[in-house]
Amino acid sequence: MTNLLSRLPTVRGSLEPERSLADLTWFRAGGPAEVLFQPADEADLAAFMTGLPADVPVTLVGLGSNLLVRDGGIRGVTIRLSQRGFGQVTPVGSNRLEVGAAVPDKKLAAAALAEGLSGFAFYHGIPGGIGGALRMNAGAHGVETRQRVVEVRGVTRQGARVTFSNAEMGYAYRHSGAPTDVVFTSCVLEGIPEDRDAIRRDMDAVAAHREASQPVRSRTGGSTFKNPDGHSAWKLVDAAGCRGLRIGGAEVSEMHCNFLINVDGATGHDLELLGETVRARVLQTSGIRLEWEIKRFGDFLPGAAIEPFLGA
Ligand SMILES: Cc1cc2nc3c(=O)[nH]c(=O)nc-3n(C[C@H](O)[C@H](O)[C@H](O)COP(=O)(O)OP(=O)(O)OC[C@H]3O[C@@H](n4cnc5c(N)ncnc54)[C@H](O)[C@@H]3O)c2cc1C
Incomplete structure (x- = not known):
């Protein structure tokens, strides 16, 4: 370097x-x-x-x-x-919040509860931050980030400050079509005024569901693959016999087989090789090409490149 x-x-x-x-x-x-x-x-x-x-x-x-x-x-x-610099949540009017892009999703859910605004409980179960939620259109329990977004502010690669409306964010399933070089810095989100006890019940239900169904205390990257149209990624992974599959220190979660886990000092190579092995096996058994939901950044070590679908 x-x-x-x-x-x-x-x-x-x-x-x-x-x-x-x-x-x-x-x-x-x-x-x-x-x-x-x-x-x-x-x-x-x-x-x-x-x-x-x-x-x-x-x-x-x-x-x-x-x-x-x-x-x-x-x-x-x-x-x-x-x-x-980017971790504040500020109420705006009766049903909106201005949210810095570094605010953890859980902190936003708690701030919305304090303001008596519903529509944010799903964030209580997502361990990312709002910048990532804006980019990934994070969602759970039938709600997605795009349903809350009024506008998003950011800075371009050239240093210009820009604002995107909800439509300009170009949202689709786990995707925003906004230019990939923009750093989102803050956003205005809209909720629905609601009784705080009802919001708290929603948040408790989200937390209970997570604990019961996802390896939330493990070293994981969340859902590894997007759900293909008409299919659940985890069912395809399971049907391909990959539940519990292990490579080096990386393992397909026994609890939720669309999650990869670093169980024992896994390298980035172990994790990606495991993911591509799963993709290759799912392709072989179902004919479906799973698409990574997890973002992979950076370079392979020399001589250690991994082919998509292991070259299949
Ligand atoms: C246990 C577990 C459970 C999960 N459950 C869910 C779930 O139910 N639903 C769901 O949608 N996701 C889930 N995830 C995935 C993840 O939490 C979300 O995608 C989250 O929104 C990512 O936010 P992050 O801050 O961690 O982003 P990162 O993982 O750091 O980055 C993700 C992407 O966002 C981009 N990004 C991050 N910040 C900014 C910014 N300020 N401006 C522009 N781009 C930015 C990055 O470049 C990258 O492309 C889960 C993950 C785990 C580990």
Whole structure:
């Protein structure tokens, strides 16, 4: 990796070279960021992007709960928003919240409860942050982020501040069509005024369902594959005989077989090889090509590349 730091603009936030990302992802695996940038606030981020040389790649990470970092690490600048600069929830009018992109989903659910707003209980069970939820259209229990979004603010790769309406976010299942180089910084979300006891009951039901059906205390990246049209990914994985399948320190969860788990010092390679093995077996048994929901960032170590579907 190069001495990238000397080419980067001065910032008020932090710039860390060769920063391990394993401790910033739920999988606890993978290589370092060449440089990790944590902006102090939106102005710091915009000034950095304006001054950043055009050839430097930029990667965004949130709370790392839907993320697999490869063992060779991520070249260029990896951006992670800090709680201090982007972690506020502010009520707006009677039924809206302005939410910083670093706010954890659970904190948003709690803030909505405090304001007596329903429609946010599903966030109580999702371990990511709002930036990731905006990008992934995170959802659960029949509700998706797109149903709450009024508008989203962000900063482009060139440093311009932009605002997207709900329609401009281009939402689909676990996907936003907004330009991939935009760092979302905050959003306005809308809920429905509701009795707090009813909201609390919804949140308790979400928490109970999670504990009973997902390996929430494990080192995992959440749902590994998107549900193909008309199918459940986990049923296809199960039918292909992959429940409990293990490669190195990585295992397909026995509890919920659309989850991969780092059970014993798994590398990024172990986890991705396991995922591609599952994809290859599902293709063989059902003819269906599963699509990764988990985002995979960074480079393979030399000589350790993994072919999609193991080359099938
Ligand atoms: C136990 C467990 C259960 C889960 N259950 C669910 C569930 O029920 N429903 C669901 O939808 N997901 C679920 N997930 C997946 C995950 O929590 C969500 O996708 C979450 O929204 C990701 O947020 P994050 O902050 O962790 O993002 P990361 O995993 O860090 O990143 C995910 C993507 O978002 C992008 N991103 C992050 N921040 C920003 C930003 N500020 N601006 C632009 N792009 C950004 C990243 O570049 C990346 O492409 C689960 C995960 C786990 C581990």
